[in-house]
Amino acid sequence: MLSKQLLERMILIVLGAYVTYMFTLKLLDYTMLQENGQEGINFPSELSLTNHEKIIYSMVIDKKNINTSFKDIKGHSESKTLIESQIIKPLLSFKKPPHKLIQPPNGIILYGPPGTGKTMLTKALCKTSKMNFINFSTNVIENKMFGESSKLVNALFTLADKLKPCVVFIDEMDGFFGKRNDFEQSFITNLKTLFYMKMDGIIKRDNSIVFIGATNRLESIDPAMLRRMRVHVEISLPDWEARKNMLEENFDGILDFDLDDLKTSTDGLSGSDINELCKIVANDKFDFKKKTFKTISKEDIEANIQNYLT
Numbered sequence: 291m292l293s294k295q296l297l298e299r300m301i302l303i304v305l306g307a308y309v310t311y312m313f314t315l316k317l318l319d320y321t322m323l324q325e326n327g328q329e330g331i332n333f334p335s336e337l338s339l340t341n342h343e344k345i346i347y348s349m350v351i352d353k354k355n356i357n358t359s360f361k362d363i364k365g366h367s368e369s370k371t372l373i374e375s376q377i378i379k380p381l382l383s384f385k386k387p388p389h390k391l392i393q394p395p396n397g398i399i400l401y402g403p404p405g406t407g408k409t410m411l412t413k414a415l416c417k418t419s420k421m422n423f424i425n426f427s428t429n430v431i432e433n434k435m436f437g438e439s440s441k442l443v444n445a446l447f448t449l450a451d452k453l454k455p456c457v458v459f460i461d462e463m464d465g466f467f468g469k470r471n472d473f474e475q476s477f478i479t480n481l482k483t484l485f486y487m488k489m490d491g492i493i494k495r496d497n498s499i500v501f502i503g504a505t506n507r508l509e510s511i512d513p514a515m516l517r518r519m520r521v522h523v524e525i526s527l528p529d530w531e532a533r534k535n536m537l538e539e540n541f542d543g544i545l546d547f548d549l550d551d552l553k554t555s556t557d558g559l560s561g562s563d564i565n566e567l568c569k570i571v572a573n574d575k576f577d578f579k580k581k582t583f584k585t586i587s588k589e590d591i592e593a594n595i596q597n598y599l600t
Contacts, residue, residue: 337452342438342445345430350453351413351423358413364539364561365532366407369523373398373411376521377500378419381455387497396493397501397519399463401508405562406525408504412459421500422456424449428466431481439481447488455498463503464510486514493518528561536561540568547588555592570594 339347360370377394380387387393400408409425416423426446431439450456460467470479492499503519505511516522528536530553537549537556556564571594575584 339449339452340445342441343449343452345442346424346426346445346449349425349427349430350449351416351425353416353420353422356413356417356423358410359417360411360414363407363410363414364535365528366411366525369400369411369525372521372523373415374418377415381419381421381498381500393497394500395519395521397489397503398521398523399503399505399508399511399516399519400523400525401505402525403527403560404506405560406527407561408525409459409461411525412457412502412504415502416457419455421498422453424453424456424458426458426460428460428463432466432478439477440484443481443484443488447492450499451492451496454496455500457500457502460501460503462505463515464505464507467503467512467515468510469512482512482514486518489518527558528564530557532561533559533564536564537568540565541572541586544583545586551588552591555595559595567591567594 337343363370376398380393384392400411402408413423415421424446431442446458450458466478467482470482489501493501501519503511503515508522533556534549534553537552559567571586571591572583574594575586575590576582577584
């Protein structure tokens, strides 16, 4: 029979080990949140988030805080129409779909050159449909400690379930969801498999969680992801009408020449290119003392186009 003194010591050792274990867990959780810049965020108490969900939550834009609308996006009329018919109408027209086929597709991939408005279109969709926006970065699940990556993948899907209706947006998806090859590390393959399994499960039971991917290289995407995201929408470079509208909106009457003169020289620029070009020209031609613009000529803009593209 153990003596009373020995029993007390054993109890103290067990309690000490338990306290040390709990402290270590809390320290690891804090370190993980600190590494991902989460320690200062006020998380909504009603969601009861895990620490891994808190990391993903940093990528969330609440539907109330999305300011981008379809009116802000110049051109892409066909893409807007497709998004409206495939996602917005099925989601907003009925509380309960009248038929099993009347629901959004499993996923949509927006593809095209950089800077053409793929992220803006997704945000506009969220604003119109009143959906939360999860701007998921695959970087967060790479280069983590063993076991952490899979927990973060799980957290993405459990958080999406808590935030629905929502869009899970995967930008530059070819970086992580590229075609598999013999040189791919096994843990990346395992993470992809886990992601696909979770994606299949959540799509089957809930159509208020929509997956949208963006890529510059559709041909590089893993066929397994292409099968899950079957609607592929090309977001091409803006035509002249769209480019002209962007220039008019940015310069807003401070030019002294006909914008049609820039039709040829701006061909090949994306919407992002044009916005940056306008900033460069405006800063160059603004008199900061008089707080007014100097005359902006066609040559000023064309000179900056060449500098910007090279």
